[in-house]
Amino acid sequence: MNKKSFFNVEGLNKSFAGLKAVNDVSMHIETGEILGLIGPNGSGKTTAINIMTGMIKRDSGKITIDEHNIGDMPAYLVPVYGLVRTYQTIRLFKSMTCLENAMMGAIGVGIGRRAASEIAGELLEEVGLGESIGLPAERLTFRDQRLLEIARALAASPKFLLLDEPAAGLNEEETDMLLSLLKTLPGSRNIGILIVDHDMRLIMNLCNRLQVLNYGRTIAEGLPKDVQKNPEVVNAYLGSTAS
Amino acid sequence: MSTHRHFLSNCEAAPAARPQSTSSYFSFANKWSTVVLLISGLVAIGAFIWWLNIPFIEDIFTSSAITLTMVLGFQLYMGNSGILNWSYIGYAGIGAFASAIFSMEPAVKTMQIPTMYPFLIKLHLPFSLALIAGALTAMAVAALVAWPLMRLSDSVGAITQFALLIVFNVVLSQWSQVTNGPRTFTLGGLRYTTLWVALGVASVVLAAVFYFKESPVGLKLRATRDDRHAARSSGINLVSTRYIGYITSAFIGGLAGGLFSHYILSITAASFYLHDLFVILSMLVIGGSMSVSGAFFGTLLVTLARQGLRQVELGLTRSGFEASGATEIVLAILMIVFLIWRPNGITGGEELTWNSIRRRLKSFTGRKKQSAKSQQQED
Ligand SMILES: Nc1ncnc2c1ncn2[C@@H]1O[C@H](COP(=O)(O)OP(=O)(O)OP(=O)(O)O)[C@@H](O)[C@H]1O
Ligand SMILES: [Mg+2]
Numbered sequence: 001m002n003k004k005s006f007f008n009v010e011g012l013n014k015s016f017a018g019l020k021a022v023n024d025v026s027m028h029i030e031t032g033e034i035l036g037l038i039g040p041n042g043s044g045k046t047t048a049i050n051i052m053t054g055m056i057k058r059d060s061g062k063i064t065i066d067e068h069n070i071g072d073m074p075a076y077l078v079p080v081y082g083l084v085r086t087y088q089t090i091r092l093f094k095s096m097t098c099l100e101n102a103m104m105g106a107i108g109v110g111i112g113r114r115a116a117s118e119i120a121g122e123l124l125e126e127v128g129l130g131e132s133i134g135l136p137a138e139r140l141t142f143r144d145q146r147l148l149e150i151a152r153a154l155a156a157s158p159k160f161l162l163l164d165e166p167a168a169g170l171n172e173e174e175t176d177m178l179l180s181l182l183k184t185l186p187g188s189r190n191i192g193i194l195i196v197d198h199d200m201r202l203i204m205n206l207c208n209r210l211q212v213l214n215y216g217r218t219i220a221e222g223l224p225k226d227v228q229k230n231p232e233v234v235n236a237y238l239g240s241t242a243s
Numbered sequence: 244m245s246t247h248r249h250f251l252s253n254c255e256a257a258p259a260a261r262p263q264s265t266s267s268y269f270s271f272a273n274k275w276s277t278v279v280l281l282i283s284g285l286v287a288i289g290a291f292i293w294w295l296n297i298p299f300i301e302d303i304f305t306s307s308a309i310t311l312t313m314v315l316g317f318q319l320y321m322g323n324s325g326i327l328n329w330s331y332i333g334y335a336g337i338g339a340f341a342s343a344i345f346s347m348e349p350a351v352k353t354m355q356i357p358t359m360y361p362f363l364i365k366l367h368l369p370f371s372l373a374l375i376a377g378a379l380t381a382m383a384v385a386a387l388v389a390w391p392l393m394r395l396s397d398s399v400g401a402i403t404q405f406a407l408l409i410v411f412n413v414v415l416s417q418w419s420q421v422t423n424g425p426r427t428f429t430l431g432g433l434r435y436t437t438l439w440v441a442l443g444v445a446s447v448v449l450a451a452v453f454y455f456k457e458s459p460v461g462l463k464l465r466a467t468r469d470d471r472h473a474a475r476s477s478g479i480n481l482v483s484t485r486y487i488g489y490i491t492s493a494f495i496g497g498l499a500g501g502l503f504s505h506y507i508l509s510i511t512a513a514s515f516y517l518h519d520l521f522v523i524l525s526m527l528v529i530g531g532s533m534s535v536s537g538a539f540f541g542t543l544l545v546t547l548a549r550q551g552l553r554q555v556e557l558g559l560t561r562s563g564f565e566a567s568g569a570t571e572i573v574l575a576i577l578m579i580v581f582l583i584w585r586p587n588g589i590t591g592g593e594e595l596t597w598n599s600i601r602r603r604l605k606s607f608t609g610r611k612k613q614s615a616k617s618q619q620q621e622d
Binding site: 053055074075076077078079080084085087091092093094095096099100103104105107108109110112113116117118120121124133152156 | 268457458459462463465466468469470472473474475476477478479480481533592
């Protein structure tokens, strides 16, 4: 049996010039599960991810993976402790090949070049980019760029993966593909996933648990079917999108 | 979904590259063919020119091989990090003076540069060691000053490097006890940098610069160039990665400077300033800064163009036109034209490889057949 790891966030706070973007948010994920983080535009989802990965400094709060205090580490050390992310606006190394892009995930956590190329190659095959290994990332389709970003993240062999709107810009068919890919990851790689997305079909089909943010505050959390019925959530967010 | 369609249509045109063997996703043989091809080309040209035995042409080749070394070191940092490193030429200057001080006979030093510090006069190493010691000196200076500058990117990064170049230039041109100050520094010894020495060093540096580009550090540096944020969240330490690239680049610059001083045999600080930086920059831009092949072909092309233009310039001046400086103007315009229409230079940022040559040949013969066919149809 795989060893379980725990990602814990306690009382996270962040203000931008008086605006409370993240307000006392706590979050718990363990390996093997998928947590959905949803909420209206500007509710602080991306900011929360930015803080958790050390990309921006928090005002207060505690971020740990098992016994490691991630919150006090420089951002470039966070992947070494098993936490990686993708971006809402895709960020790739656009002039480098797909293989090199995916390799960077592994090289970034200290894996040698040859081993990294093997890991990257296998991952690219797995996500369906085997044909594009030698292409520069900028020549990929939008969908493939999303997949490549996920492959790069997985190449770091993370314990926890934070996905910021991976389905944004994808059509229904492509979203289904993404869904089936993501669904297998917790089991096959023993990782915990935090996914942010506005596509409720994806979220409902994928997540074990949901957490809802509004104005930087957690307004609900629990099983998808319960959260979906929560009047405050319907009022703040789902009312306009869910049927 | 318009962006989506756009990307899709883009990809249809792209050739799908499959891994060469099933066991490895990296074709190391194809990658390293770049080094084999470029060094073979360099050695072939060098051997031919040596066989011709025309001193004037031999001199042009030797100085171009030195320039190539210089451009390669420039490419190592600028190409992989995406930051224009103005101070680079200063490291060439440091290497030039330092290696000369190391290699000169104490007696010659006392005579040529009477103001020199006594402990520097006493130093004496054989040429090969002096060359490396000079390069190490440049690298040590880079290691001392660079750390706080490494987190600066874009124009701020370029401006600080420019300021650093000014500092280097003033120090080199004023420090009488080391560089003979504003007066010419004459080495007064043998011309150690022969055609074969320049060729040998350039070849080794070419292989090293290519190795750097493909090494973990080189890959990391390229990643920071393409997206700083994604690099950081992939585990890449921007400052230390750039630092390694920067001081390695300074080492090669120092090496090139040492070759230069032992070739030209009398130098001043002015030999390592804006004009020469402009020349190597134009070579790198025209060749394509993102690839080692770009440094190679840029140096080759601009050297040939400059020699040609120089003859034209001389001819014009002789026939009564005042045309001095025209070469520089043509070069500057060429650089601008490239930056507008072909920012990745003639190589397009790609490396020359077996596969790229084969592809080129195939598409060339294919096109020929096609045009023959269409001509037949027209007839
Ligand atoms: N760097 C910043 N400086 C100032 N304000 C910011 C910054 N980043 C985010 N904000 C603000 O913080 C709030 C939360 O933004 P955030 O991007 O986290 O929202 P989000 O939940 O990801 O929204 P979306 O669903 O649109 O992606 C917004 O009001 C935003 O304007
Ligand atoms: Mg967001």
